[in-house]
Amino acid sequence: MQLEKYFVKGELIPAIVQEKGTKEVLMLAYMNRESLQKTLETGYTWFYSRSRQELWNKGATSGHLQKVVSISGDCDDDTLLVIVEQTGPACHTGSHSCFFKKIKDFAE
Amino acid sequence: MQLEKYFVKGELIPAIVQEKGTKEVLMLAYMNRESLQKTLETGYTWFYSRSRQELWNKGATSGHLQKVVSISGDCDDDTLLVIVEQTGPACHTGSHSCFFKKIKDFAE
Numbered sequence: 001m002q003l004e005k006y007f008v009k010g011e012l013i014p015a016i017v018q019e020k021g022t023k024e025v026l027m028l029a030y031m032n033r034e035s036l037q038k039t040l041e042t043g044y045t046w047f048y049s050r051s052r053q054e055l056w057n058k059g060a061t062s063g064h065l066q067k068v069v070s071i072s073g074d075c076d077d078d079t080l081l082v083i084v085e086q087t088g089p090a091c092h093t094g095s096h097s098c099f100f101k102k103i104k105d106f107a108e
Numbered sequence: 109m110q111l112e113k114y115f116v117k118g119e120l121i122p123a124i125v126q127e128k129g130t131k132e133v134l135m136l137a138y139m140n141r142e143s144l145q146k147t148l149e150t151g152y153t154w155f156y157s158r159s160r161q162e163l164w165n166k167g168a169t170s171g172h173l174q175k176v177v178s179i180s181g182d183c184d185d186d187t188l189l190v191i192v193e194q195t196g197p198a199c200h201t202g203s204h205s206c207f208f209k210k211i212k213d214f215a216e
Contacts (some may be wrong), residue, residue, distance in 0.1 A: 003211075016124050016133055023131035025124055028187040043214050070213045074206040075199050079136040081207040091183050098182040099189040103111075105178045106151050 005077045007033055012048060015080040017090065020069050026090035027098040029058070031080065043068050045082060064088035113185045115141055120156060123188040125198065128177045134198035135206040137166070139188065151176050153190060172196035 006013050012030040019026055029047040031039065035055050038046040045058040045066040059065035066084035073080055091098040114121050120138040127134055137155040139147065143163050146154040153166040153174040167173035174192040181188055199206040 014122050014136060016136060018133055025126055025133065025189055027182065028122060028124060040212055068214050071211040072207040073209040073211055074135065075201050075203065075208070076206075077209075079206075080211075081133055093183050095183065098184075098187070099180040100183070101181040101185075103179040103181055103188075104148055106176050 003033065003036060006036065006073060006080070009078050012050070013078060013080055015045075015047065015082050017045065017066060017082050017084055019086050019090075020083050021085075024097050025099060026066075026084070026086060026096070036080075039068060039071070039082070045084060059087065062088070062092075064090065066090070111141065111144060114144065114181060114188070117186050120158070121186060121188055123153075123155065123190050125153065125174060125190050125192055127194050127198075128191050129193075132205050133207060134174075134192070134194060134204070144188075147176060147179070147190070153192060167195065170196070170200075172198065174198070 011032055014028055015031045016028050017026045030050060032048040035046040035048045045068060047056055047058060049056050065087050069083040071080060071082050089096050119140055122136055123139045124136050125134045138158060140156040143154040143156045153176060155164055155166060157164050173195050177191040179188060179190050197204050
């Protein structure tokens with residue numbers, strides 16, 4: 001697999017995680033080469049934590065693992081879309097999705 | 109609205125764009141303060157182009173505008189999720205979504 005093209009612009013690429021069944025967007029995290037490789041090899045999501053500067057296997061401590069269904073890249077190779085089967089909540093707050101802070105709803 | 113918290117980690121915040129009806133993830137682009145403000149004011153998506161270093165109103169030249177339904181922030185205020193009604197294809201290639209390059213499908 002040609003993965004190098006995803007790391008031309010930077011060492012980290014944003015990965016959108018979307019739930020297969022509900023199509024809900026669960027979270028966004030970052031992958032480096034190694035975490036993308038581990039995700040492809042294991043079938044579960046691995047990311048790179050910018051704050052802790054280390055790889056993390058999503059759900060390894062909480063049990064809230066993400067089983068990968070598919071991974072796609074975008075048109076200009078600088079974002080990934082990871083479709084998963086989510087066990088438990090995706091968010092560390094206990095929310096199913098991380099996107100629970102509504103900024104604005106627009107009128108129809 | 110408290111928008112400053114979205115620009116603490118950096119001047120740009122990634123914004124995931126998802127289609128309302130299909131729930132398809134269409135694209136990811138970046139917003140700075142001004143583009144977020146313009147999006148909130150106009151109800152159509154504005155982003156900041158990192159390559160051209162300027163604001164862009166998505167679809168202003170192609171006509172493929174994105175009417176905003178809602179904007180949410182994530183748990184740690186470093187990603188936005190923008191739900192839109194998409195006119196025409198979201199991708200400059202003519203694809204409905206930018207995520208058309210399948211990297212891997214995992215077996216059931």
